[in-house]
Amino acid sequence: xxxxxxxxxxxxxxxxxxxxxxxxxxxxxxxxxxxxxxxxxxxxxxxxxxxxxxxxxxxxxxxxxxxxxxxxxxxxxxxxxxxxxxxxxx
Numbered sequence: 001x002x003x004x005x006x007x008x009x010x011x012x013x014x015x016x017x018x019x020x021x022x023x024x025x026x027x028x029x030x031x032x033x034x035x036x037x038x039x040x041x042x043x044x045x046x047x048x049x050x051x052x053x054x055x056x057x058x059x060x061x062x063x064x065x066x067x068x069x070x071x072x073x074x075x076x077x078x079x080x081x082x083x084x085x086x087x088x089x090x
Contacts, residue, residue, distance in 0.1 A: 005027060011029070034055070036050070048070045048084065
C-alpha cells in the first residue's frame with residue numbers, strides 16, 4: 001500500500017479531527033483546488049473516497065461538501081481498485 005500512496009502522491013496519514021472518517025487516520029491526494037481523493041486507514045484496511053472541500057486545509061477539520069465512497073477495503077491486487085485511482089489522477 002505504501003507504494004500506491006507514494007506513486008499517487010498522497011500525503012502522510014494524519015488524524016481526522018472532526019469525525020467524518022470516524023476519527024481514523026486519513027491521507028489525501030489533490031485532484032484540483034477543491035476535489036480530493038482520500039484514503040481512510042481503518043485498522044489494517046483502507047477505504048477510498050472522492051470528496052469536495054472549499055480548501056485542502058479543511059480536510060479532517062470541517063465537513064465535506066461532497067463525500068463519496070469509491071472502494072471499501074481497497075486491495076491493490078484487484079485491477080478495478082487500481083483503475084479507480086487512475087481514472088481520477090491521470
